[in-house]
Amino acid sequence: MYMRKILGLVLLCSLLLALGACAGQAAPSATAAETAAPSTPAAETADPEASLQSVPSTPATISDLVTPTPTPETIDWAGIYTAYITDNQEQLENLAYPGFTGAGFIDLDLDGVPELVLFDTGASAAMGVWLFDIVDGTVQCISSGVTLEDSLQGPWYSTLVINAGYFEDFMLYRSTLGDSFFINSGNGAEDFYYRELIRFGRGDNDVLTLESVAFQYVENDLDGNVISTRYTLSGQDADEAAYNAFMEQFQEDYVYSGYEPAGVFIWGEDQFAPENDGLLQMLQAAVEAYVPAP
Numbered sequence: 001m002y003m004r005k006i007l008g009l010v011l012l013c014s015l016l017l018a019l020g021a022c023a024g025q026a027a028p029s030a031t032a033a034e035t036a037a038p039s040t041p042a043a044e045t046a047d048p049e050a051s052l053q054s055v056p057s058t059p060a061t062i063s064d065l066v067t068p069t070p071t072p073e074t075i076d077w078a079g080i081y082t083a084y085i086t087d088n089q090e091q092l093e094n095l096a097y098p099g100f101t102g103a104g105f106i107d108l109d110l111d112g113v114p115e116l117v118l119f120d121t122g123a124s125a126a127m128g129v130w131l132f133d134i135v136d137g138t139v140q141c142i143s144s145g146v147t148l149e150d151s152l153q154g155p156w157y158s159t160l161v162i163n164a165g166y167f168e169d170f171m172l173y174r175s176t177l178g179d180s181f182f183i184n185s186g187n188g189a190e191d192f193y194y195r196e197l198i199r200f201g202r203g204d205n206d207v208l209t210l211e212s213v214a215f216q217y218v219e220n221d222l223d224g225n226v227i228s229t230r231y232t233l234s235g236q237d238a239d240e241a242a243y244n245a246f247m248e249q250f251q252e253d254y255v256y257s258g259y260e261p262a263g264v265f266i267w268g269e270d271q272f273a274p275e276n277d278g279l280l281q282m283l284q285a286a287v288e289a290y291v292p293a294p
């Protein structure tokens, strides 16, 4: 119980730090979300007139980023990720102690090259998700289940922490703004739970970006009585009514594509050995399981 409380607080602190860091950055998602009214195209929108013609009814709180058509890529992404895991397996598994339970590939930023998605063992009801992208031929950690030390954070690292249980939790949605992957990240214990809707986008250099769209945290006592709550929309504090209204509108504006990303877990039928290169075995199986989004 006490440990869970501590874990919950650590998690919350991490999220608060993450949200604070994102708000302080000059990232396109933060600035667009803060300033763009629904009828105002964001500065980075590729075609302002096209955006004006298809004004969304929701996204005062979602950056108005039109997802460009993916450019066909010919890089050997499977080979690049495999070489990276081969070279860094021990360090990664020490960071994610006691290691990883799942591996898969999802093209979260829709640039034609899938990102590597690893699940760790997690600390509570959900598992931490680690995301890696290829930048100029080199693998970079974009997000991790535990916040990495500053010295290990590359220039593309996001301190947003994702907790999930399945590859299918990464959901490709369609809207008048284009296609985007989202995830309902979350975790909980006896005395708290949180949910965070995170949107995946593409930043400079075609690198995966993460944006906190809507966040809900509820702390309760063991009788189920709510002790405290916190809500944010695009990292800005909001009240429960605004949060609920946003989530309702989101369901109207964004349509689930039905695409289910594939990946493998260590407890699957393939019986991956947890030691003895189990991670590399999972990686190979994940390469074979990968199905690009339609």
Ligand SMILES: [Ca+2]
Pocket (backbone or CB within 6 Å): 106, 107, 108, 109, 110, 111, 112, 113, 114, 115
């Ligand atoms: Ca990608």
